[in-house]
Amino acid sequence: MSEPELPDDNQLTLEQALINLQCEDLGLRIYAAWWLGRFRVKDARAIALLIEALDDEADRTEAGGYPLRRNAARALGKLNDRSAVPALIKSLDCDDFYVREAAAQSLEMLGDLACVLKLVEMLSNSTTSTISGAETEQPFDSILEALGTLGAVESIPHILPFLDYPIPRIKYAAARAMYQLSAETEIAAEYGDILIKALSNNDLQLRRTVLSDLGAIGYLGAAEAISNTMAENSLKLISLKGVLEKQIPLATPPNLTEGAVRVMALMDDLL
C-alpha cells in the first residue's frame, strides 16, 4: 500500500514473463520473478512457477546463495495467494539466509497462521549467546515482525528474551511485535515507549528503521517523538502517515479522532 504506483515502463508482459521464468538465461529468469512481484501479477500460472522456483538449483552464487529463490520468495508475498504458504514454510529451512528472510517476510504479508509453529521454532532453537558482530544465524527481525503482525500471542514467551538482544535492530523488532501482541493498551504503550527511546539513538540507520516500525504499528503516543527525530522529513511523514491511518477507523468518517487531528498538524509542519 505504501508503494507508489509505478508505470510499467519495461517491455515485459505476463506471457513473456512466464516464458522468461522457464528459460535458460538466469538473468531473464530472476528479472521475471522480480517483475511478477513488483507489478503484482496475480496469475495462477505465475504463482505455480514461482513456487517451483523456490526449489531452483541452477542459480547459485559463489557463496552458495540462491538468487532466484530469493526473488521468488519475495514475489510470492506480494501476490496474495495462500497456496504459496507450504512452499514458503519449507523455504524457512533453506541454507541461504536471505531466502529464509524473504520467506518470513512473505509469510507475514500472506497472513496465514500455519507458519507460526515453524517461526517460533526458529526463535527458540537459536543460540543467542554466540552471536558476534551484526551477524545472526536467523533473520530474527523478520521472524519477530511476522509473529507480531500475525497476532501470534502464543509466541510471546519466545519473543520476550529478544527484548534484551544485543543487536538493536532485533531488540526493537521484538518491542514492535510485543506492542502488537499486547492486548492491554497500557502494556502495549510500554513496548511502544521502548521504540520512542530508540528514536534518539546515535545511529541514523537505526532511527530510520524505528521510524518505519512505529509507522507500521501506528503508535499514537510516538507522534511527537517521530516529528522531532533527527531524520529526513520524508521518512517522518511516512511514519506519521502510518499512525494517522490507524486513527481513521476509530471515528466515523468524515469525523476524525483528536489524535488524527494532532498527527495531521505535525505532518503539515513537516511538508
Place this chain on the structure above:
Amino acid sequence: MIYCKVEERQAPLILYRSMSLSQLVKAVEEADSSRKLFEAVQNLANARLEGAIPTLIEALSYNNPGAAVAAVDGLTLLGNPAVPALLELLDMHNYTARSWAIRALAEIGDPRGLVTLLGVATADFAFSVRRAAVKGLGLMKWHWFPDELREIAQEEALEALLFVAQQDDEWVVRYAAVVGLQALSLTIADTYPQWRSQIQEYLDQMANSEENLAVRARVWLALQHIQQNISKNIHTSSGIAAIAENKSSLTTDDWQGILNQLYEIKRQERAKNLEEGDPRRFQKLALEIQNKS
C-alpha cells in the same frame, strides 16, 4: 549525515554570537570533516547575519545534506534579503543546490519565488521538491501583493494546487496540495467566495475519489476548517491586518518582473488552449503598475 530539530537550529548560542562574521565564514571554509562543516554552517546560520548569505548559498552546493539543511534554515531566517541570491542559484545547473534553494524559497514565501514554485510544484521530477514547492504556494505572502496583481497570482496558485491535488502520483504531494488549498481558501474567502466554493466542491469530490487514506483524512480536515470559517464568518482579513506592518520590501521592478512572468505563463497556456485566459487584461495591469511608479 546529520539532521537536526528545528528548536536546536534556531536556538541562539552565546558562543557564536561572540564570533565575528569573518570568523564564522572562515570556520566554514576551513572545515575539514563533514561534521565540522555541518557545525560551522549551523553556527553561521544561527548568527542571522545578512553578510553570511553568499557562504550559506554556497553551502547548498556542498554534498553534505546536514550542512544544506542548516543553510536552508539560515537563509529562511534571514528571509527576503536572501531571495535574490536564491533566485540566481536557480539558474545554475546544479540540481541538488537548486532543490535546496527551492525549499528555502518555499519557506520564505517571498512573491519573487512564486513563478518558480508554480513551475516546480507541477513538474519537478523529485517528489520531495514538488512537496516543498506546493507547501510554498500555501505559505505565500499574499498580503504583500498589490491588489491588482494578487488576483492573477492567486488564480495561478489555485490552478496549480488543484492540478497537483488531482494528478500527482505521490500521496505526500497530494497531501501538501490539500494543505495548500485549505490555506488559500481561507485567504480568499472574503475576496473571491466563488473560488472558495470551487475549492470546497473540489475537496468534496476528493473525499470520495482519493484512494490514499491519509490524504482523504486531510481532505476531511480541510473541509471542516473551511466550514468552520464560513459559519463563524471569521476571515483572514484580520490576520492580514495584524501582519500588515511587515511590509513588502519589493520594488516596482520586482512586481513588474513577477507580472511579466505570470503573463508568460498565461501566454503559454493560451498557446495550448486559446479559449482560456485572455492575456490582454494583463497588459492593462502592466500599464497600471508602471503608471504607479
